[in-house]
Amino acid sequence: MIKDQENVIVLDFGGQYSQLIARRVREANIYCEILPYNTPLDEILSRKPKAVIFSGGPASVYSENAPVCDKRIFDTGIPILGICYGMQLMCHMLGGRVEPAETPEYGRAELMVDEEDGIFSGLEKNLTVWMSHGDSIITLPEGFRTLARTKNTPHAAIGNGRNLFGVQFHPEVAHTPRGKEILNNFLFGIAGCIGSWSMKAFVEEQIQLIRQRVGNRKALCALSGGVDSSVAALIAHRALGDNLTCIFVDHGLLRKDEARKVVETFKDKFHMNLIAVDASDRFLKRLEGVTDPEAKRRIIGEEFIRVFEDEAKKLGKIDFLVQGTLYPDVIESGTQTAAVIKTHHNVGGLPQDLNFELIEPLRDLFKDEVRRVGLQLGLPEEIVYRHPFPGPGLAVRVLGEVTREKLAILREADAIVTEEVKKAGLYGELWQVFAVLTDVKSVGVMGDERTYAYTVAIRAVTSEDGMTADWARLPYDLLDNMSTRIVNEVPGVNRVVYDITSKPPATIEWE
Numbered sequence: 001m002i003k004d005q006e007n008v009i010v011l012d013f014g015g016q017y018s019q020l021i022a023r024r025v026r027e028a029n030i031y032c033e034i035l036p037y038n039t040p041l042d043e044i045l046s047r048k049p050k051a052v053i054f055s056g057g058p059a060s061v062y063s064e065n066a067p068v069c070d071k072r073i074f075d076t077g078i079p080i081l082g083i084c085y086g087m088q089l090m091c092h093m094l095g096g097r098v099e100p101a102e103t104p105e106y107g108r109a110e111l112m113v114d115e116e117d118g119i120f121s122g123l124e125k126n127l128t129v130w131m132s133h134g135d136s137i138i139t140l141p142e143g144f145r146t147l148a149r150t151k152n153t154p155h156a157a158i159g160n161g162r163n164l165f166g167v168q169f170h171p172e173v174a175h176t177p178r179g180k181e182i183l184n185n186f187l188f189g190i191a192g193c194i195g196s197w198s199m200k201a202f203v204e205e206q207i208q209l210i211r212q213r214v215g216n217r218k219a220l221c222a223l224s225g226g227v228d229s230s231v232a233a234l235i236a237h238r239a240l241g242d243n244l245t246c247i248f249v250d251h252g253l254l255r256k257d258e259a260r261k262v263v264e265t266f267k268d269k270f271h272m273n274l275i276a277v278d279a280s281d282r283f284l285k286r287l288e289g290v291t292d293p294e295a296k297r298r299i300i301g302e303e304f305i306r307v308f309e310d311e312a313k314k315l316g317k318i319d320f321l322v323q324g325t326l327y328p329d330v331i332e333s334g335t336q337t338a339a340v341i342k343t344h345h346n347v348g349g350l351p352q353d354l355n356f357e358l359i360e361p362l363r364d365l366f367k368d369e370v371r372r373v374g375l376q377l378g379l380p381e382e383i384v385y386r387h388p389f390p391g392p393g394l395a396v397r398v399l400g401e402v403t404r405e406k407l408a409i410l411r412e413a414d415a416i417v418t419e420e421v422k423k424a425g426l427y428g429e430l431w432q433v434f435a436v437l438t439d440v441k442s443v444g445v446m447g448d449e450r451t452y453a454y455t456v457a458i459r460a461v462t463s464e465d466g467m468t469a470d471w472a473r474l475p476y477d478l479l480d481n482m483s484t485r486i487v488n489e490v491p492g493v494n495r496v497v498y499d500i501t502s503k504p505p506a507t508i509e510w511e
Ligand SMILES: Nc1ncnc2c1ncn2[C@@H]1O[C@H](COP(=O)(O)OP(=O)(O)OP(=O)(O)O)[C@@H](O)[C@H]1O
Pocket: 221, 222, 223, 224, 225, 226, 227, 228, 229, 230, 247, 248, 249, 250, 251, 322, 323, 324, 325, 329, 346, 386, 387, 388, 389, 390, 391, 392
């Protein structure tokens, strides 16, 4: 982060919504970062935060391994808002009592506000809020007052009349309609934030930071043609000019015509050094016989870096690698507090002996925020609104072993799916739509002949940020067109199914 930039820190206690809290703060034009709960106090203070927000979390404060922060943070005078577990922890550490609630609350609850000042300033006396807790505050710490309650939770919001506040409900979720106002009351009213940060300021800051770090040295940028790396490349290019070289890798796992289109678009629209590397043989060789999804991801992550190293050698000494890593890539690869969902090639999949220093200007952002940065930078809309395509490409959509034959089948099926969605005018309404080649063969009958061939699955989802997603209710006629065309036009496929699971419990990609 930039020196003297007004900022707020979210201390993460493993909550599901920590990243949502950060987003809400950024939506209020305040720069926000998420740090693990055990970040040393000195490190927190060195960022001079205007306020700190404690997230929720799955633990109970009275359980043995409950995550705790440095207690001295309460003496710093920094305004702190505890949310759910965060409030319970504040209460527990300051001498109050937390116990399992008689009646847990999940979902909607009616909040009755006792004190309209402070975080409830300007709001109604009765508010709808969203709850998710099994523990409750029984006794308040000394100096604290109850600010609001619900039928089952006598201390649903608390404050010490000065800088410490807590809420049992989740103001960050969309199901708490006045949540934004409550957070803003805390950020502006209590913490005195100004809200001067913006996407424009963000870009300027990142350019400055990259210049400071790299100086006159050289950097590579891993460019995929997707929105994240395109935005990262534009920012890095503004900072470094010709000292930046973009590398686009064709790992043999791209979609139909993708390599050609990416190179054309970039040569055409951007005046940056761009090298396109055909590395398909080496990737496919290393993937031979590999069926485990995580093993595939790690091989691809490593091979990407080996390709970048080889290219770097040809260009002289290069110390830095720019990547378009986003926050969801980081959290799904596993953090101190969050479980590994899948190893994203550009985070968890990086080899141990990485010889580049990474530059990841978008590491704290979500896709829709990156899209706004892209528009700000003048990136063409066709790139800004392109559906995400994972770095490991078709390797995570060909289930089981990846072979050239299977890739060829999937490429054709996928091209039909995309084409039909675009024809139906629905591309812009979906987060992603694609085909998956399952490892299942089944019996069919075509032209009076028995067939025994692959099953293709169609996946289409809507989502705001890729963290949660719902399967798209595509029109039957559209599904019918896709199915008919795939079976008729793609040899090797005799059955098409539609994936009707949301995330969670599934993920968007199948591997
Ligand atoms: N084929 C590729 N060649 C070079 N770098 C790549 C390639 N695929 C992915 N990367 C790198 O890995 C990063 C993560 O990939 P990811 O797919 O999440 O982002 P993206 O491709 O930039 O955007 P999108 O999510 O919209 O596809 C990219 O930002 C880029 O730095």
